[in-house]
Amino acid sequence: MKWEYGTRHRRTRIVRRRLFLGIVAILVILLAGYAVMHFGPDDLKSALRKPFLKLQDPNGEGINPEGVTETGWQTEFLMDTFVSIRAVGDNADEAIEAALGEMRRIESLMSRYVPTSDVSLINRSAGGPPVKVASETFHVIEEAVQCARLTNGAFDITIGPLMDLWEFNSSGPTIPGPEEIEQAKPLVGWELIELDPENMTVRLPKEGMSIDLGGIAKGYAAQQGARVLREYGIRHALIDAGGNIVAVGSRAEGNPWRIGIRDPRGEGPEATIGPTIHLVDAAVATSGDYERFFIHDGKRYHHILNPETGMPVESVSSVTVVTESPLHADMLSTAVFVLGPDEGMRFVETLDGVSAMIVDANGNIVFSNGFPGANQ
Ligand code: ADP
Ligand code: MG
Numbered sequence: 001m002k003w004e005y006g007t008r009h010r011r012t013r014i015v016r017r018r019l020f021l022g023i024v025a026i027l028v029i030l031l032a033g034y035a036v037m038h039f040g041p042d043d044l045k046s047a048l049r050k051p052f053l054k055l056q057d058p059n060g061e062g063i064n065p066e067g068v069t070e071t072g073w074q075t076e077f078l079m080d081t082f083v084s085i086r087a088v089g090d091n092a093d094e095a096i097e098a099a100l101g102e103m104r105r106i107e108s109l110m111s112r113y114v115p116t117s118d119v120s121l122i123n124r125s126a127g128g129p130p131v132k133v134a135s136e137t138f139h140v141i142e143e144a145v146q147c148a149r150l151t152n153g154a155f156d157i158t159i160g161p162l163m164d165l166w167e168f169n170s171s172g173p174t175i176p177g178p179e180e181i182e183q184a185k186p187l188v189g190w191e192l193i194e195l196d197p198e199n200m201t202v203r204l205p206k207e208g209m210s211i212d213l214g215g216i217a218k219g220y221a222a223q224q225g226a227r228v229l230r231e232y233g234i235r236h237a238l239i240d241a242g243g244n245i246v247a248v249g250s251r252a253e254g255n256p257w258r259i260g261i262r263d264p265r266g267e268g269p270e271a272t273i274g275p276t277i278h279l280v281d282a283a284v285a286t287s288g289d290y291e292r293f294f295i296h297d298g299k300r301y302h303h304i305l306n307p308e309t310g311m312p313v314e315s316v317s318s319v320t321v322v323t324e325s326p327l328h329a330d331m332l333s334t335a336v337f338v339l340g341p342d343e344g345m346r347f348v349e350t351l352d353g354v355s356a357m358i359v360d361a362n363g364n365i366v367f368s369n370g371f372p373g374a375n376q
Pocket of ligand 2: 214215216285287329330331332333334
């Protein structure tokens, strides 16, 4: 008995000691991780925080040259996508926080999934009285209506009822039947939107109508994020809001930001296609059929719809637009996508300071005049 007791006692002691050493080891590992994230080399920190980027900067690491005090990099899930901001300069982290806060604020005004947003109020009030909105919401809707006019309704933010049929935001998207689409079609039409600039109100005249700023709001948010960074004195930064990229200035050492365009049929976000875009104080946005999609019977169904048919656009895989305004880049990439390669390119050629690259459904690449790096 005594001997048995002794063995057990010793075993218990050994188990306890192992347990203690195990806990110490875990603590050491945790402490080391914490130290790396806070004091470690920027390259390592960046690698650990590397977000899922649609467009990525191949020369992204090591942007913090001698003499520049701070480099910040943060990623946040916002507006149904990953938003990442990299900034160089004094109080970079504080500036990024403020920019992300601004982008959150815009989401709370313009998302149709936030019940208190301006857009939700407008949609709930469809068929009823006009809704007073923030001047920013009004401005974005005005821009969208202008784009609808220029594209004969290819870009149409009253696409809401058709988007709802596809349920891309649910776990199991569905292919709507032709009758459902026919029923929804009369509720789609940008000409129906009633805008009153004096009272800053928006009205949708038919019950069941709804607007969806999914093709434009991320660009606007990124634009405002960049404005906030500049207000904080940041002169070198890059914002990526789900493929809507805004360059504030150049990289810290003076070279332009370098942006790769995601290959729509490549393996993951790192596979690129076409030229590397050099960007200083400008924006680039890509709309792709790989962003939100499902495959049924070997056919791809995605979230950019032709308002006339209610079906996903089939002639294009991705559109990249480069221009100064991030809002325009986002809006136009969706609009050109719906117009298709031929009409889309003709449209881009009519716009000053806008260039585009289209990857059509067969993988052919077409450039408009002036697309950066097209002749590399
Ligand atoms: P992503 O949101 O993936 O970056 P886009 O900027 O191209 O891609 O926007 C696609 C979104 O635009 C859709 O999820 C939907 O909210 C909206 N949308 C779809 N079709 C149209 C259309 N014809 N006109 C305007 N907006 C559209
Ligand atoms: Mg867009």
